[in-house]
Amino acid sequence: MTSYVIRRLLGLIPTLFIITVIVFSLMHLMPGNAFQALIGLNPHIKDAAKVIAQRTANAGLNLSWPQQYVNWIVNLLHGNLGTSFEFQEPVTTLIGIALPNTVTLALTAELIILIIGIPVGVFQANRVNKGFDISTSLVAVFLYSVPGFVFALFLIFLFSFTLNWLPSMGTVTAAVPWSGDLGDRIQHLILPATTLALPSVAYYTRLMRANTLQVFFQDYVRTARAKGLRSTRVLFRHVLRNAIIPITTQFGFDIGGLVGGAVILEQIFTWPGMGELTINANLNRDYPVILATTLIFAVMVLLGNLFADILLASMDPRVRYN
Amino acid sequence: MAEPLLKVRNLKTYFISKHSQVKAVDGVDFEVQPGKVLGIVGESGSGKSMTSLSLMRLVPGPQGRIVEGEVTFEGTDLLKLTERQMSDVRGNRMGMIFQEPMTALNPVLKVGEQIGEVLIRHRKLSKAEAKKQSIGLLRSVGFPRAEQIVDEYPHQLSGGMRQRAMIAMAMACQPKLLIADEPTTALDVTIQAQVLDLMKSLKNKNGTAIILITHDLGVIAEMADDVVVMYGGQVVESATADAVFDDPLHPYTKALMESIPVIDQDRDRLASIPGTVPSAANFPSGCRFAPRCTLAQESCHQKMPELRELKPGHYVRCDLV
Ligand SMILES: Nc1ncnc2c1ncn2[C@@H]1O[C@H](COP(=O)(O)OP(=O)(O)OP(=O)(O)O)[C@@H](O)[C@H]1O
Ligand SMILES: [Mg+2]
Numbered sequence: 001m002t003s004y005v006i007r008r009l010l011g012l013i014p015t016l017f018i019i020t021v022i023v024f025s026l027m028h029l030m031p032g033n034a035f036q037a038l039i040g041l042n043p044h045i046k047d048a049a050k051v052i053a054q055r056t057a058n059a060g061l062n063l064s065w066p067q068q069y070v071n072w073i074v075n076l077l078h079g080n081l082g083t084s085f086e087f088q089e090p091v092t093t094l095i096g097i098a099l100p101n102t103v104t105l106a107l108t109a110e111l112i113i114l115i116i117g118i119p120v121g122v123f124q125a126n127r128v129n130k131g132f133d134i135s136t137s138l139v140a141v142f143l144y145s146v147p148g149f150v151f152a153l154f155l156i157f158l159f160s161f162t163l164n165w166l167p168s169m170g171t172v173t174a175a176v177p178w179s180g181d182l183g184d185r186i187q188h189l190i191l192p193a194t195t196l197a198l199p200s201v202a203y204y205t206r207l208m209r210a211n212t213l214q215v216f217f218q219d220y221v222r223t224a225r226a227k228g229l230r231s232t233r234v235l236f237r238h239v240l241r242n243a244i245i246p247i248t249t250q251f252g253f254d255i256g257g258l259v260g261g262a263v264i265l266e267q268i269f270t271w272p273g274m275g276e277l278t279i280n281a282n283l284n285r286d287y288p289v290i291l292a293t294t295l296i297f298a299v300m301v302l303l304g305n306l307f308a309d310i311l312l313a314s315m316d317p318r319v320r321y322n
Numbered sequence: 323m324a325e326p327l328l329k330v331r332n333l334k335t336y337f338i339s340k341h342s343q344v345k346a347v348d349g350v351d352f353e354v355q356p357g358k359v360l361g362i363v364g365e366s367g368s369g370k371s372m373t374s375l376s377l378m379r380l381v382p383g384p385q386g387r388i389v390e391g392e393v394t395f396e397g398t399d400l401l402k403l404t405e406r407q408m409s410d411v412r413g414n415r416m417g418m419i420f421q422e423p424m425t426a427l428n429p430v431l432k433v434g435e436q437i438g439e440v441l442i443r444h445r446k447l448s449k450a451e452a453k454k455q456s457i458g459l460l461r462s463v464g465f466p467r468a469e470q471i472v473d474e475y476p477h478q479l480s481g482g483m484r485q486r487a488m489i490a491m492a493m494a495c496q497p498k499l500l501i502a503d504e505p506t507t508a509l510d511v512t513i514q515a516q517v518l519d520l521m522k523s524l525k526n527k528n529g530t531a532i533i534l535i536t537h538d539l540g541v542i543a544e545m546a547d548d549v550v551v552m553y554g555g556q557v558v559e560s561a562t563a564d565a566v567f568d569d570p571l572h573p574y575t576k577a578l579m580e581s582i583p584v585i586d587q588d589r590d591r592l593a594s595i596p597g598t599v600p601s602a603a604n605f606p607s608g609c610r611f612a613p614r615c616t617l618a619q620e621s622c623h624q625k626m627p628e629l630r631e632l633k634p635g636h637y638v639r640c641d642l643v
């Protein structure tokens with residue numbers, strides 16, 4: 001198992017290499033230049049052209065692309081992601097702040113997805129085409145078809161503006177004694193995490209319902225009944241244990257996706273995460289930040305896939321570590 | 323004769339949907355004597371599996387329903403029990419094994435757990451005791467390395483081994499009745515013989531009665547004490563195995579007997595009876611075998627024959643004999 005994980009991790013390296021090359025090329029194909037965006041439009045800077053030329057040279061942007069790429073890789077291998085053009089701070093520092101916020105958001109959303117999606121799907125399948133199944137299925141289709149930002153606005157309107165129950169901005173309340181408490185943080189998490197989770201809750205519910213129904217008709221479930229097992233044991237040990245396997249795979253695939261999917265929602269909830277950082281960096285042609293965030297999204301997706309495979313291998317004895 | 327272990331009377335199991343009514347089992351009667359083997363034969367679609375699932379009350383719902391009848395097992399009508407009481411019977415006093423050992427075992431649970439859970443459920447054993455007994459059971463069905471097998475998963479076993487494991491599971495609580503629905507159809511010929519031998523020896527050791535369902539008259543000849551021949555969801559002939567083989571009365575049974583050589587040659591079962599089994603959704607109004615019967619007369623197509631006792635213990639559903 002351990003050697004399998006190590007082999008798989010090593011296997012990620014070529015993929016990552018190709019991703020960096022593609023991102024590097026695309027980034028340089030974007031029109032404009034970082035310092036043009038930062039300095040050129042600022043009327044307070046005299047002699048802007050000279051400053052731009054100076055900083056462009058300092059940043060090594062006059063070198064050939066392959067040379068720039070090699071420099072970047074060498075620095076990366078030393079754990080140095082460069083310095084943000086915009087903030088004049090090491091990119092690692094910026095990411096050190098943004099990434100944990102985004103991961104917290106994504107993991108909380110995943111938790112909500114699994115805690116609601118699995119039981120509801122199983123319960124629907126257990127009483128298929130009865131009242132609960134039909135009504136919740138309708139809700140699920142609705143949730144799945146409405147875009148996330150619409151929910152964001154609706155939930156903010158309802159719970160923040162109208163009821164004033166939950167905050168809709170940032171990760172903590174500023175300038176209060178309890179600022180940054182666990183409770184304070186959780187309160188700030190609820191709305192963005194729920195919004196992020198809702199479409200996936202719907203999707204997982206449908207998936208779980210379909211899987212469970214499918215397993216219900218398997219021969220081995222009939223065997224379990226023929227042994228006189230209690231219906232709870234049949235459901236939880238025989239049906240669920242099989243129906244949940246595709247869910248865990250999906251879950252692994254989605255982890256990376258959720259981190260990326262939070263980009264727009266972070267803007268709406270002014271959540272200081274990777275989304276904000278990425279959008280800013282792209283608007284300002286902040287090359288080191290663009291490269292770093294893209295790399296991290298890619299790593300997240302790849303690790304998510306790896307995690308999915310490991311989960312699958314540990315849940316399904318028929319899968320071999322080859 | 324002693325009181326039968328199982329008495330089935332006028333059993334009817336239908337699949338009812340808005341548009342159709344499939345009479346999979348349509349008024350079946352038979353009895354199983356304690357410690358004896360009852361063979362049920364018939365072509366595909368004649369209702370053998372649905373009959374056996376009805377005895378266990380495992381007919382696939384919600385469409386499949388036992389609409390009428392009595393299934394008296396050790397003096398109680400199983401159809402009158404609550405679901406909970408019925409689950410005390412299943413796997414405990416009445417076990418069942420199925421045709422497909424590939425799919426009948428849960429792929430993600432260890433063989434030992436799947437056997438042990440029967441003992442935990444009905445014998446209230448602890449996990450450790452159940453595992454110990456599972457090893458003993460596996461050994462009794464012919465696994466030499468039973469200690470390892472308990473910790474293996476079904477996909478690590480061959481088809482024959484899986485069917486042995488299924489038998490160990492069904493026999494764990496030493497049931498009075500074992501229902502085996504084509505237990506050897508999916509297996510190689512040599513393995514078939516081994517599995518049948520195993521069932522025979524377990525029967526002799528524990529005194530378990532067996533309902534053995536099969537297409538294969540050769541298997542019936544070897545195993546069965548009594549035989550029920552099914553056609554179109556009904557019993558068309560039932561008697562002792564000797565009577566059925568020596569003196570078959572129903573034209574369908576006779577046709578089956580004549581098809582035996584074909585079975586042996588190329589295993590193309592029962593191919594020598596021309597025509598096909600009528601659809602259970604749309605039976606002919608008279609005798610269900612009449613359209614394929616070489617002796618059929620005008621009256622056969624009009625009136626459904628009754629199951630009549632022509633000789634003591636020998637029942638036939640045909641008005642011509
Ligand atoms: N789920 C179902 N819905 C509707 N009809 C069904 C269903 N299952 C079985 N039937 C019908 O019930 C009848 C009896 O089927 P059954 O499986 O008992 O036959 P069988 O004698 O066991 O055949 P085989 O030898 O192929 O196993 C068939 O006509 C079949 O079409
Ligand atoms: Mg069958």
